[in-house]
Amino acid sequence: MQSVSPSLALAWSGPPLTAPYMALASxxxxxxxxxxxxxxxxxxxxxxAACLVTTALACAGFGESARGLAISSTKGLSLSLFVLSVIWSAVLLYNIVEGLGGIRIIGRTMGRLVGDPLAQALVVGWAFAGFMQGVAGFGVPVAVVAPLLVLMGFGAAQAAAIVLIGHAWSVTFGSLGSSYYTIQLVTGIHGDVIAPRMAALFALPIVASGFAVAHVQGGLAALRRGTWAILLMGGAMALAMWLTARFGMPQLASVIPGLVGCCIGWLASRLGLFGRGSKRAPDPTGTRVLEIGGGSQTAAAPAERSFHLAFLPYYVLIGLSLLSQWPALRAIKAGWGLDYPGLRTGLGFSVEPQKRYAAIELLRHPAPLILFGILLSYAIYRLSDRWKPRLFTGALRTTYAQCISTSVGICTMVMMAVIMTDTGMTALLGRAIAAGAGSAFAVFSPYIGVLGTFMTGSNTNSNVMFGALQLESARALAIDTVAVASVQSIGGALGSAIAPTKVLVGTAVVGLSGREGEVMKRTIPYCMALALLVGVQIAILLKL
Known part of the structure; x- marks a missing residue:
């Protein structure tokens, strides 16, 4: 059997570059x-099921020993724990704030900032949805923000589409960085290298997603009258993302840009940058019914100080994240991590030894910082007599119910991905993709990320499945691996706009259950166009 490309066989040590082995690897x-x-x-x-298939193939077809398989599987569990600890702690924090009524207060405050429909779509459906993705993820932005837009007068399908498209820019650094940490670990690229590069590459899709939201809200007329406001908001959000990532706080690289976008959007509205548009009268009673999480709640409009009390845990988290960048604290390496020996399969594929693989550092990893933030917030709320009895145990139960299924899925997929990487399957597929795509690979690359998120409903899972594959393809083509790894996660983030699991959440909370196709018809064209824009951008940058 002939190899797909003799040139790609140079300096290759591992599974044969033949069609049967490529079929097995795929x-x-x-x-x-x-x-x-x-x-x-x-x-x-x-x-x-896929993990079991991978295990069988590793032993029967790719020369992996029982010892090597055990090491790769354990590495997969270590990587899973690194990522899941971020997700668990982020969702726990969200559920505590939700249990105190803080999410409703924050949402209503953001909704009252502006009255113009276009400004509402951008401030609430684009910037605030990004903030919500930053602190929680798991479909929370869709579940919280879509009903808010319906209450503001948007159509149900329109509201769901706006949030699905509007929150996508924030998914990679969302859930306090879970998807970002995944792509950083599976590719082995140091965080100080990939974080600012990825944030810089996000600038174009951030701004473009704002124009997409405006077009969903009001067509070409909204694009025309919102251009300057979108450029101002999007530019500020992109800059905030880059600065946050550049200064070592990727766990806040969606939270802070989302807040910045809300503030700039409010300022743009006050300055008249949205042009002349219809305004809806404010709610005269100061009371609204919110359908969030499947229930209806009526609450009076809070005083301004209530917003700051509701937002207190996130103020604390931002403060702790800034404090953790102090050089004296950055030098502390206390934490947990395992060392893994190097591997060599029967087919000659080698894996280097790993020191402190996927280490959870006490003052650098988001999970300990979030837990410290929860403890400090608890102390402040308790001293001010605002803590609710049994709130913490209730939040723990809710977090368990929300996370258990996803946690199992992430563990099995991460183990599958690590076994594929350590046996040479991923490298083999990467070289095959490089041979087939050639110079068009850069344009094609974001769609691989989109596909992963569409399949699994998760940017994290997309990065697990395809991150190493994209890296190996880039290496085979001798192109910028950091850029390609970044584009994988950017594409995965954009795919959140069409992921069936998130669309189901959006349709359910706005009363469109069973009409998911109606929403997806609105979101798919924007998702595909944004991914193409990212692909063209990276293709141009790689040629410069």
């Missing part, structure tokens, strides 16, 4: 795709 991904999209299995169930 089988785990084919199984996962088929089970999720064809058989409609859940991500945990499909991930477990």
């Amino acid at each position: 089988l785990p991904i084919v199984v996962l795709l088929t089970l999720i999209m064809g058989c409609r299995w859940s991500a945990p169930k499909a991930g477990a």
Whole structure:
């Protein structure tokens, strides 16, 4: 059997570059795709099946020993724990704030900032949705913000589409950085290198997603009258993302830009940068019914000071994140991590030893910082007599219910991905993709990320599945690996606008259950266009 490209065989030590081995290497991904999209299995169930297939192939076809398989599987669990600890702590913090009524107060405050429909779509559906993705993820922005837009007078399908498109820019650094940390770890690129590069590459999709939201809200007329406001908001959000990532706080690189966008949007509205548009009268009673999380709640408009009390845990978290950048604290390396020996398969593929692999550092990893923030917030709320009895245990139960399925899915998919990487399957597929795509690979690359999120509903899972694959493809083509790894996660973030799991959340909270296709028809063209824009951008940058 002939190899696909003799030039790609140079300096290659591992599985043979032949069609049978490429077919075997692609089988785990084919199984996962088929089970999720064809058989409609859940991500945990499909991930477990694909992991079993990968394990069997590693031993039977790619020369992996039982010892090597055990090491790769344990590495997968270490990486899973690194990512899941961020997700668990972020969702726990959100549930505590929600249990105190803070999310409703924050949402209503943001909604009252502006009265113009276009400004509302951008401030609430674009900037505030990004902030909510930053602190929680898991479909929370869609569940919280879509009903707010409906209450402001937007159509149900329109509201769901605005939030799905509007929050996508914030997904990679969302959930306090879970997807970002995944792509950083599976590619092995140091955080100080990939974080600012990725944030810089996000600038164009951030601004473009603002124009997409405006077009959903009011067509070409909204684009014309909102151009300067969108450029101002988007530019400020992009700059805030880059600065946050550049100064070592990627866990806040969606939270802070989202807040900046809300403030700039409010200022733009006050300055008349949205032009002349219709204004809706404010709610005369100061009371609104919010349908968030499946229930209806009526609450009076809070005083301004209530917003700051509601936002207190996030103030604390931002403060702790800034404090953790103090050189004396950055020098502290206390934490937990395991060392793994190097590996060599029977087919000659080698893996370097790993020191403190996926280490959870006490003052650098987001999870400990979030937990410290929860403790400080608890102390402040308790001293001010604002803590509710049994709130913490209730938040823990809710977090467990929300996270257990996703956690199982992430563990199985991460183990599958690490086994594929350590046996040379991923490197083999990367070289095959490089041979097939050639110079068009850069344009094609973001769509791989989109596909991963569409399949699994998660940018994190997309990065697990395809991050190392994209890296190996870039290496085979001798192009910028940092840029390609960044584009993988950017594409995965944009794919959140069309992920069926998130669309289901959006339709459910606005009363459109069973009409998911109506929403997806609105979001798919924007998602595909944004991914193309990212692909063209990276293709141009790689040629400069």
